[in-house]
Amino acid sequence: xxxxxxxxxxxxxxxxxxxxxxxxxxxxxxxxxxxxxxxxxxxxxxxxxxxxxxxxxxxxxxxxxxxxxxxxxxxxxxxxxxxxxxxxxxxxxxxxxxxxxxxxxxxxxxxxxxxxxxxxxxxxxxxxxxxxxxxxxxxxxxxxxxxxxx
Amino acid sequence: xxxxxxxxxxxxxxxxxxxxxxxxxxxxxxxxxxxxxxxxxxxxxxxxxxxxxxxxxxxxxxxxxxxxxxxxxxxxxxxxxxxxxxxxxxxxxxxxxxxxxxxxxxxxxxxxxxxxxxxxxxxxxxxxxxxxxxxxxxxxxxxxxxxxxx
DNA sequence: CATTATTGGTTTAATCATGCAACCATTCTT
DNA sequence: AAGAATGGTTGCATGATTAAACCAATAATG
Numbered sequence: 522x523x524x525x526x527x528x529x530x531x532x533x534x535x536x537x538x539x540x541x542x543x544x545x546x547x548x549x550x551x552x553x554x555x556x557x558x559x560x561x562x563x564x565x566x567x568x569x570x571x572x573x574x575x576x577x578x579x580x581x582x583x584x585x586x587x588x589x590x591x592x593x594x595x596x597x598x599x600x601x602x603x604x605x606x607x608x609x610x611x612x613x614x615x616x617x618x619x620x621x622x623x624x625x626x627x628x629x630x631x632x633x634x635x636x637x638x639x640x641x642x643x644x645x646x647x648x649x650x651x652x653x654x655x656x657x658x659x660x661x662x663x664x665x666x667x668x669x670x671x
Numbered sequence: 672x673x674x675x676x677x678x679x680x681x682x683x684x685x686x687x688x689x690x691x692x693x694x695x696x697x698x699x700x701x702x703x704x705x706x707x708x709x710x711x712x713x714x715x716x717x718x719x720x721x722x723x724x725x726x727x728x729x730x731x732x733x734x735x736x737x738x739x740x741x742x743x744x745x746x747x748x749x750x751x752x753x754x755x756x757x758x759x760x761x762x763x764x765x766x767x768x769x770x771x772x773x774x775x776x777x778x779x780x781x782x783x784x785x786x787x788x789x790x791x792x793x794x795x796x797x798x799x800x801x802x803x804x805x806x807x808x809x810x811x812x813x814x815x816x817x818x819x820x821x
Numbered sequence: 822c823a824t825t826a827t828t829g830g831t832t833t834a835a836t837c838a839t840g841c842a843a844c845c846a847t848t849c850t851t
Numbered sequence: 852a853a854g855a856a857t858g859g860t861t862g863c864a865t866g867a868t869t870a871a872a873c874c875a876a877t878a879a880t881g
């Protein structure tokens with residue numbers, strides 16, 4: 522891939538996020554982490570990812586502060602990968618991706634998984650609103666840039 | 672990269688979304704499209720992407736129905752790439768990524784760009800709610816899966 | 822109207838990331 | 852104690868990505 526250029530210097534927050542979780546596997550690992558997976562082998566079986574790549578991705582996610590390596594709760598010396606508070610803040614990203622997929626990437630009759638409120642069983646909704654409560658779409662929003670953005 | 676495996680068959684909507692926009696460049700192209708860029712050269716200059724890769728990515732995004740190739744509004748025979756309605760539905764994904772970046776990937780004193788309501792200039796907010804209005808976090812949500820998910 | 826610059830690519834060669842398979846040390850299970 | 856599962860590491864082949872050169876069609880310029 523020839524020195525995939527880092528976006529850390531970019532002033533766009535989206536670009537920096539992609540720099541951390543934008544590669545092919547990381548978000549799938551995070552999705553599985555939200556699903557409750559914690560062990561190396563669980564991720565490996567779920568994703569079918571090569572083990573060396575999984576090793577590398579987990580290390581990167583830990584280094585980025587999205588996952589943390591903690592002693593397994595079951596007691597042994599094994600470790601488990603858990604979402605940090607920062608990792609849990611990726612929740613809206615997961616929900617947004619999920620909703621896009623639900624809306625556009627499934628045939629009408631096709632089954633798909635669904636995100637629901639644990640308490641009521643009702644589907645959850647994602648909303649983008651202004652301070653005054655108005656719903657904001659792409660055309661109502663404006664990205665203010667800092668001078669050096671490029 | 673050895674035949675990056677397709678996720679089209681996966682029953683997780685997030686996975687399917689990533690199959691469409693999950694590679695290194697696509698979301699950055701979409702971000703620039705939300706920024707108002709439309710021309711091949713504009714994307715190329717903004718991203719510093721190799722031209723053959725940009726060609727390939729734009730073609731894929733058009734094939735996926737996220738961008739469309741329309742005659743340039745300025746009249747010439749040149750074409751421009753525009754977000755389709757489906758492409759605009761990626762807005763929540765962009766906002767979620769942006770907010771994550773703003774929150775975690777910038778030093779406190781560091782400037783960054785900001786997403787605001789065009790009408791009032793106030794920052795926009797992203798909310799995940801249940802039907803009854805309660806805010807939902809990762810621990811209040813549950814992903815219902817279809818049988819074959821794996 | 823002839824020349825030059827820009828746009829929007831394609832082609833080619835080199836490079837680096839990825840995937841697969843094999844291997845290994847440690848820890849659990851029986 | 853033997854075998855299996857866990858959690859990796861290492862090496863090689865593949866191929867995706869890049870930079871750079873090239874090119875045809877259009878737009879701008881004198």
